[in-house]
Amino acid sequence: MIKKAIIPAAGYGTRSLPITKVLPKEMFPIKGKPSIHYIVEEAVESGIEEILIIVSKYKNLIVDYFDVSLELEAFLESRNKAYLLDKLVLPKVHIQYTRQPYARGLGDAILLGRSFAGNDPFAVLLPDDIIINQGANATKQLIDLYNTVESPVIALKYMKDELLHKYGVVDITSQEGQVHHLKSIIEKPKHSPPSNLAVVGRYIMTPDIFDCITVKSGEFGEEIQLTDAICKLMANRACYGYEIEGDRFDIGIEEEYLQLIRYIHGLENPI
Ligand code: G1P
Numbered sequence: 001m002i003k004k005a006i007i008p009a010a011g012y013g014t015r016s017l018p019i020t021k022v023l024p025k026e027m028f029p030i031k032g033k034p035s036i037h038y039i040v041e042e043a044v045e046s047g048i049e050e051i052l053i054i055v056s057k058y059k060n061l062i063v064d065y066f067d068v069s070l071e072l073e074a075f076l077e078s079r080n081k082a083y084l085l086d087k088l089v090l091p092k093v094h095i096q097y098t099r100q101p102y103a104r105g106l107g108d109a110i111l112l113g114r115s116f117a118g119n120d121p122f123a124v125l126l127p128d129d130i131i132i133n134q135g136a137n138a139t140k141q142l143i144d145l146y147n148t149v150e151s152p153v154i155a156l157k158y159m160k161d162e163l164l165h166k167y168g169v170v171d172i173t174s175q176e177g178q179v180h181h182l183k184s185i186i187e188k189p190k191h192s193p194p195s196n197l198a199v200v201g202r203y204i205m206t207p208d209i210f211d212c213i214t215v216k217s218g219e220f221g222e223e224i225q226l227t228d229a230i231c232k233l234m235a236n237r238a239c240y241g242y243e244i245e246g247d248r249f250d251i252g253i254e255e256e257y258l259q260l261i262r263y264i265h266g267l268e269n270p271i
Contacts, residue, residue, distance in 0.1 A: 126201025133246030
């Protein structure tokens with residue numbers, strides 16, 4: 001059973017500057033709620049009971065948002081606006097926070113969740129990726145596969161050639177419908193991507209991933225990629241990719257963020 005989830009939300013949001021100097025992109029509004037609210041809701045709907053959000057010192061708004069605001073509640077009650085209290089209802093889940101002191105990559109952020117995960121498998125939800133599906137949500141789709149294979153599972157989507165350099169791209173050994181048996185992953189391949197199957201921001205990880213997370217010298221100094229760790233893990237055990245159903249919107253891309261807002265407001269068909 002997957003009951004825990006880690007949401008890494010410590011990045012600088014460089015693609016969305018200058019607003020992200022002061023407003024974390026996880027707080028970008030979508031129909032009056034911050035985008036991370038949808039991520040937490042997805043986790044809760046898929047059966048998650050405990051969430052660890054990895055923040056940085058610039059992300060206090062996230063912590064404030066998921067806190068109760070007693071003054072505001074009292075104010076609404078005193079002004080006969082109790083009907084607005086519904087708007088303050090938060091997803092029913094226990095959330096805790098850890099700060100990532102240095103922006104050293106996704107692997108580093110996940111490593112901070114080691115004691116939170118303990119010996120349990122856990123979900124990872126990247127808050128840039130909002131995935132909307134009429135049926136089971138993306139995390140639930142991965143959990144359903146995990147419950148059968150009891151091995152790490154990664155969400156995949158087919159992408160056009162020209163987009164692959166922005167993603168982790170998998171190489172597979174075999175495929176059965178939407179399920180792919182993974183051979184390796186290359187993070188943001190500059191040339192010759194091994195397939196058109198890109199990693200999108202949902203993962204089910206097992207605790208043995210933590211021993212595979214190591215520092216390496218990257219283009220911009222020390223970095224710790226989750227992709228490299230998953231690749232290492234594949235040497236020891238089977239890992240699966242699942243072509244998820246649903247429409248994915250990257251809120252770090254202005255056009256997709258706008259599409260998402262129109263979609264949630266019922267103004268646009270899925271892309
Ligand atoms: C991260 C992962 C990458 C994955 C992507 C999905 O990259 O490192 O493997 O394909 O998320 O959104 P980022 O977008 O954080 O650079």
